[in-house]
Amino acid sequence: MNAILRPSGRTPAQMREVRIERGYTRHAEGSVLVSFGGTRVLCTASVENRVPGFLRGKGEGWVTAEYGMLPRATHSRSDREAARGKQGGRTLEIQRLIGRALRACIDRGALGERTITLDCDVLQADGGTRTAAITGAYVALVDAVRWLRARKEINKDPIFGAVAAVSVGVYRGVPVLDLDYAEDSDCDTDMNVVMNDGGGFIELQGTAEGHAFRRDELDALLALAEQGIGELLAAQRAALENT
Amino acid sequence: MNAILRPSGRTPAQMREVRIERGYTRHAEGSVLVSFGGTRVLCTASVENRVPGFLRGKGEGWVTAEYGMLPRATHSRSDREAARGKQGGRTLEIQRLIGRALRACIDRGALGERTITLDCDVLQADGGTRTAAITGAYVALVDAVRWLRARKEINKDPIFGAVAAVSVGVYRGVPVLDLDYAEDSDCDTDMNVVMNDGGGFIELQGTAEGHAFRRDELDALLALAEQGIGELLAAQRAALENT
Amino acid sequence: MNAILRPSGRTPAQMREVRIERGYTRHAEGSVLVSFGGTRVLCTASVENRVPGFLRGKGEGWVTAEYGMLPRATHSRSDREAARGKQGGRTLEIQRLIGRALRACIDRGALGERTITLDCDVLQADGGTRTAAITGAYVALVDAVRWLRARKEINKDPIFGAVAAVSVGVYRGVPVLDLDYAEDSDCDTDMNVVMNDGGGFIELQGTAEGHAFRRDELDALLALAEQGIGELLAAQRAALENT
Amino acid sequence: MNAILRPSGRTPAQMREVRIERGYTRHAEGSVLVSFGGTRVLCTASVENRVPGFLRGKGEGWVTAEYGMLPRATHSRSDREAARGKQGGRTLEIQRLIGRALRACIDRGALGERTITLDCDVLQADGGTRTAAITGAYVALVDAVRWLRARKEINKDPIFGAVAAVSVGVYRGVPVLDLDYAEDSDCDTDMNVVMNDGGGFIELQGTAEGHAFRRDELDALLALAEQGIGELLAAQRAALENT
Amino acid sequence: MNAILRPSGRTPAQMREVRIERGYTRHAEGSVLVSFGGTRVLCTASVENRVPGFLRGKGEGWVTAEYGMLPRATHSRSDREAARGKQGGRTLEIQRLIGRALRACIDRGALGERTITLDCDVLQADGGTRTAAITGAYVALVDAVRWLRARKEINKDPIFGAVAAVSVGVYRGVPVLDLDYAEDSDCDTDMNVVMNDGGGFIELQGTAEGHAFRRDELDALLALAEQGIGELLAAQRAALENT
Amino acid sequence: MNAILRPSGRTPAQMREVRIERGYTRHAEGSVLVSFGGTRVLCTASVENRVPGFLRGKGEGWVTAEYGMLPRATHSRSDREAARGKQGGRTLEIQRLIGRALRACIDRGALGERTITLDCDVLQADGGTRTAAITGAYVALVDAVRWLRARKEINKDPIFGAVAAVSVGVYRGVPVLDLDYAEDSDCDTDMNVVMNDGGGFIELQGTAEGHAFRRDELDALLALAEQGIGELLAAQRAALENT
16 A cells, blocks of 8 residues: 555655766766666765865864756756856755765864865756765765775775765655655655764754654654665665775 | 753753844834844844745745844854855855744745745854744744734734744753853754744754764753743743733 | 924934944944934944955054945845845945044054954944944944953054044935935935044035035035034943943 | 146146047947046947836936946056956946936936946046046937937937036145046045036045045135036037037 | 877877767756767756747747866866856856857757757766767757657757767877877867768867967868768767667 | 948958057056957056966966957947956957967066966957957067066067967858958858968867858968958058057
């Protein structure tokens, strides 16, 4: 019965197919194409030997993110932000979230005075672009750190733990995992959850789109998120196994 | 013992003094100065007889918000956004949050084709400016609606329920309510919670600043938030009683 | 007869009630809420230990001003300049005027290599915001300098004399002092006068809105301005007396 | 003795050579190259059959101005405003002044629903660019109106009176007329005066650069300005005589 | 001997491997990933039922292009244009070129009042991104027109002929075809050639980077370009054969 | 017969009258007013003792250009780029072309660590503004270098050869030289050619506006361009003869 609830035919606790493809482009120190079903995000990690002004001379590094959406990643074409002359509020909000999420698993002292920038560009959007971006950017970050270690630029691994993200929501009264676009644009509650591999919460952003959500709905959503993130962490580990 | 935990001397579950002063300025249809201790935000509600393009001709109204911080509302002067030529990511994020929160208590059909803009300008900042802004903007919104009803422009009250917001966080290992600046800049977890007077969640935004937070910490934070919001809803009701 | 000329019932040579409230906000080195009747401007003075590039290494300080108007300080809401992405011509003109006026009473060598920025933000507008801003900003500047002297950062008072400003105009054929909004939007001539306590002119900006003004009208306006500025200088002195 | 006061060798009451060359460029409805000594400004008047939004449907016209300075009009190259992405405060201030000055001699009802834009571009600067611009723009405006009347688009002359502008200042203690750059950058007081041919003041902008100026200095400056403007009005009439 | 001239080992008249992959993303009416060796550009064609203002009501359509480069498409990361707040001169120049090139093969009357926007986003850059973009965008344009015809929105094919582009240059004294990055950054002359399948030139842009080029060099370059474009037109035809 | 082909009455191979007036304005190190018939461009060369960041400390100089069009240089007024807040794509494209063209005749090592900026501002436009700008800017550049040499700041002439530019096009089926506006807006092919006095090509930019152009048309256009540039180089030499 639930099987017919979701437009995609998925069961409530079923994620879309997740694919993580390393080395997707050639120049970046880390380059990952991550797919959550029809959502495809190219995440590159770029290493630079400088830090923002507020960190200069402190012996610490920085991890930051930028997010973009190709104009026709979506159903109808949206304006190119570079042509409009500014990044929109949604873009800024998402890239700030990605940056915070990844800084939560990095020892900035061990990284040294360098910046790793994670560019997350959405080639195709079908809901959940920010959670896919975080999940893929983590893998790109690991690759960039491996590149630094292979060149002996740093000798201690600055990454502790792993980070992944998933969305959950109440769709037609039922808590479901990993919303796609059809669900996202028609749900009552939408929550993005970022967790680490120790089971701790890094970020929680829930919004009531329709009616306010109750505490028991919140509990059900958190349980689904925890399950989904477990699967994502496994997918990351599998992708990172082959060197 | 807890009494000496917080820099302000407050107990963990103690809010700062909340003041809500209606009619603070003269021209706006609603004008409220809200204070959470040393945080003071001027919230005005402006009614205009037009709606954004995407709503034109649909018979529905719109509620939106803009947020600003006077350059010297803070400890050290920050650049004026108008002079820099753009609103920062933090500003956009906050004003989007305020707008979503207040749209959650309005029947846009009953409002009719008009826009109510909530301008939330921080005169003095000491942590929690966004939660104070939401709490005060709700009162300004009610005043603007009363103004419309007094002029018989609308004959059904478009506001259902009340909305308030508070921050909670884990400070030196202890969950505390209504973080001030000293706590905010030094806490492990920071969460902003928006709720309505039916006990439902409208928005939940939690961020681990230091270590990731556990599920039991989340539960404790939500309980504190629920208590604080109860007090804020009471303060709103008291302020709105005198016509 | 004249008593009924002005919408406010004031006589031609009568100023609005002037209030100067020091210490209005907490963080700034000087913070003054100045009111000319219904016009209320928050003036803060911020001290920073750096100077603009063109003064670096010259041993001189700088005093500058920024001006803003909250979107709903006025009868109908105006766009937020930060959201529009630039300051308008009127704003730039006013803040340049405020800066010039206050630099006219400061010995920049005695100030040393530091900048004092005067932020003048209009909370409520009813005509004469720029003259109120100059008058209030002077008091905030004095407070900032007292703060520097109390901390022994400078040992010679860099402020010489006092500066105040008032508007005068020809309203329905009669020269009047301190125009409010009703008069300002319907007058023939509008002049802003900045003077010091030695009776010297610092700035004079007169504009014929309706017909060109004659020399005898100019003389009458200057006499009114001189009187009004005398009252403002007294109000500044009174406000500054209590430490 | 005075003869050696001014760097140019002029006497205090002596203007620079004024030239007004009509028809300087080909496409504009009015096109005037005006020179005040080494200051050369190209003023074009462009007629368009539309008015700004706030005037639409009111049967009135509009006169407005834009001002620019070629990057190397000055001693050292200044940044191109188009490249910097915004017009500076000085530019906006000047173009607002030019627009106000010329609107003071036009009957906007008689002009009908059209806009005349006066573009004042400084080819070479040597002090007094704004006063030269106003003086030259008046001639371009008359030519544009003549063009409209020759085509029978309007049948009543919308221009009443004439408008010209000059600067005066206190240079080394002596009031002088028509400041050039050497004087302007080293004077105590600088005043721009706009008058009409009826002897009325349209705009008066005086600034104390060094010490505040006294009432008797003001009187001397106004007398000089009146004389200079008389000469400019005569030069305009002479230029406009040949059709 | 020539075989060792080019860093890639190619002979002077040898193009890189060209791949044209249709249907690369899901939402656009045409979506092509084109590769010229290591240069990979995603070209999408978006159909919208509106035209720019200057064409409204004329019964004609419009074809336009936008170009972007992902920040880490290149060897070192370049700033994101959306974050910098404007598109650079190179970007504008390239997107104007792509638009002109494709308008040269479209009958805008037969297209009707709709716009087709070609977004060309470089995922990986290795020289020749603009020529790859034109070559790929042509295929995306054909797919968008096929989509329109399949839906019977237009009944006459608006595309006449085919368009492709290639770069040629003088590298170490030898004219070579299809420059890659290593050659492009070190060549004397660089020319981009756009031709149609009738052998006509649509655009020719040659630049002497080192010494000026002679007429005989130009002739040799044009011959190489003609050959390369023949191969590209064949690759386009092959890609378009399978429906 | 051809005599009546061109709107101006010129024969196909006939250039407009070319005038080159040195010392047009006073402050710039080089200042040239160049006219190609009704097209008039003011080209100034400004010397500054600094180089862009990417050249600092390399002992090399830089030559760059900026291009602008006065708002009413054209038949109908166009928006001022400074007011719109950005330079358009056409402007950026042209100024990049001018800069490249002039860098092709300068030995940047011999110039030393200084920048020469060529500002090309169109006072009146009638087609061919970019080619007039390049031709005039060369003369301004020579004057700036002579100024440097007269002051003994450099002792070797950094300029080798001369550079000039002309447009050619196919107008009503006939190849013609030096297009004016009437021809430019109605031609099939438009090509801008930059050459040096050794007969080498520096830049070639041909665009098919109507039908694609054939190889024999290209050959005819190049021959016309070569002739025209010969005349321009002679005009430059003549202008530079008188010191």
